[in-house]
Amino acid sequence: MNRITRTFAQLNQSGKKAFVAYVAAGDPDFDRSLEILKRLADAGADILELGLPFSDPLADGIVNQLAAERALKAGMTTKHVLDLIREFRKTHETPLVLFTYLNPIFAYGFEQFQRDAVEAGADGILLLDLPPDEAGSGNGFDGNTGLLRIRLIAPNTPPERAKMLASQAEGFIYALSRTGVTGAHGAPSADIGALVTELKKHATVPVCVGFGISNAAQAREVALAADGVIVGSALVKQVELHAQDACPADAVIHFAKGLIDAVHGV
Secondary structure (H helix, E strand, O other), X not given: OOHHHHHHHHHHHHOOOEEEEEEEOOOOOHHHHHHHHHHHXXXXXXXXXXXXXXXXXXXXXXXXXXXXXXXXXXXXXXXXHHHHXXXXXXXXXXXXXXXXXXXXXXXXXXXXXXXXXXXXXXXXEEEOOOOHHHOOOOOOOOOOOOOEEOEEEOOOOOHHHHHHHHHHOOOOEEEEOOOOOOOOOOOOOOOHHHHHXXXXXXXXXXXXXXXXXXXXXXXXXXXXXXXXXXXXXXHHHHHHHOOOOOOOHHHHHHHHHHHHHHXXXX
């Protein structure tokens, strides 16, 4: 069983919601990024989203853009991201979802990337700029490779398309709490409950909500409506603020623990 599927099954049995943490791979460098991943898993993060550094991350806000820039300057490549996952897998079984744009995968080679990612220990992939309609168009993403395809669904996605995406999703659905780019600059929408309820009519996988969640109160509010809460930019901001520290993981975990407890306490 895929680690993502197993994790949600275990959470469901215990009556808990999932805390999904996003960080940029290699930010601020390989070793400290690995420490952040391990510490987040140890602190209770149920799933980790790992952003592949890319020079043109159009769907990301300034915080995640700067994180990708720091990682690239530190020498991170797609190959090194897979090395990072291999190192993490030596000690941890927390599910890992690759959060990426199409270009780095195209440059690496579609089929080769999927094989190498599964071998390294990745469990899912979220391709921001590959329309689901084109995912099976002979480009190397058709067929089951072991990487679950996570789908993004926005509040303004037309109902029929949202229904189609929800019914085809694997692992979990990443429901956006609002439109726009990533970042903690806007609070989650007040319509999250209605959005999740509608998606769950058609989904066969859990529905997690992200975008704009930056404190424990917001995390708890979202967890009341969704199967999981996704926090990214607020965590990445802690890396940015402490990028010169010997161990930025300390600040990341200090910040994350309150959000994790809020989600697990629902």
